[in-house]
Amino acid sequence: MYKCKFLLDALPDTGASKTLISWNTVKASKLNAEKSDIMKVLVANNTEMVSHGSVCIVLTPIEAIATEGMEQEMLICCTDLVKMKILHPNFPKEVCNSAQEDPLKGPMRALMNEFSDIFDNGDEVLKPLARPPMQIHLKKGPITPAKTLTARWIPIHQAKTANETIRLKQMKPCLVT
Numbered sequence: 001m002y003k004c005k006f007l008l009d010a011l012p013d014t015g016a017s018k019t020l021i022s023w024n025t026v027k028a029s030k031l032n033a034e035k036s037d038i039m040k041v042l043v044a045n046n047t048e049m050v051s052h053g054s055v056c057i058v059l060t061p062i063e064a065i066a067t068e069g070m071e072q073e074m075l076i077c078c079t080d081l082v083k084m085k086i087l088h089p090n091f092p093k094e095v096c097n098s099a100q101e102d103p104l105k106g107p108m109r110a111l112m113n114e115f116s117d118i119f120d121n122g123d124e125v126l127k128p129l130a131r132p133p134m135q136i137h138l139k140k141g142p143i144t145p146a147k148t149l150t151a152r153w154i155p156i157h158q159a160k161t162a163n164e165t166i167r168l169k170q171m172k173p174c175l176v177t
Contacts, residue, residue, distance in 0.1 A: 008021075008025060008073075008074055009073055009074070009138055009143065010073070010074040010075070010076050011073060011074070011075050011076070011136065011138070012075075012076050012081055012086065013075040013076065013077060013078070014077075014078040014081065014087070014091065014092065015044065015078070016075050016076075016077035016078065017077055017078075017079070018041075018063075018064075018065050018077050019057075019062055019063065019064040019065065019074070019075060019076050019077045019080045020041070020049075020064060020065050020066075020067050020070065020074065020075045020077075021055060021057070021064040021065070021066055021067070021070075021074045022066075022067070022068075022070035022073055022074065023050075023052050023066050023067060023068045023070075024070075025073075025074065026052070026055055026066045031055045031057075031066075032055065033052050033053035033054065033055050033066045034053045034054050034055070034056075035052075035053045038051050038052065038053050039051050039065065041065060041067050043069075043133065043134070044131075044134060045130065045131050045132060045133055045134065046130070047133055049067045049068060049069045050067060050068040050069065051065055051066065051067050052066045052067065052068070053065075053066055054066065062076070062080040062083060062084070073136070073138055078091065
């Protein structure tokens with residue numbers, strides 16, 4: 001088996017049923033594409049992408065479909081995210097111990113119940129989106145995630161009101177006679 005090592009930015013895509021890798025990356029990394037695995041690849045809006053076969057990438061290992069229409073990226077599907085232990089096997093269903101308290105209380109539970117057709121599709125396969133082709137643009141170069149270790153003094157959605165209240169309180173009172 002031919003082994004090569006390379007770094008590649010990958011996008012977790014919980015809506016994808018197969019992992020995809022760009023054909024440019026396959027060629028540049030000299031990966032061996034299995035031509036017998038050529039298949040029809042449909043994206044979220046039901047348009048077709050050209051498939052050049054599949055490659056075995058040893059992460060867990062997972063199989064990725066080599067396809068055109070992507071620059072230098074990789075989409076990792078929900079099934080492979082579970083294999084890699086990034087997602088819980090019951091994803092997207094709620095995961096909680098029955099002995100524990102329900103983590104979704106009040107308004108959140110009401111929203112989950114009201115929109116259960118979105119959050120719980122049972123064993124039904126998700127339907128394709130009816131929209132123009134989606135384009136995902138990844139930043140070039142290394143991506144450093146931002147980390148915040150402290151709570152905000154004022155929640156973002158309340159900042160405008162809070163700043164106005166502070167401004168009004170700092171004003172000197174004037175007497176009108």
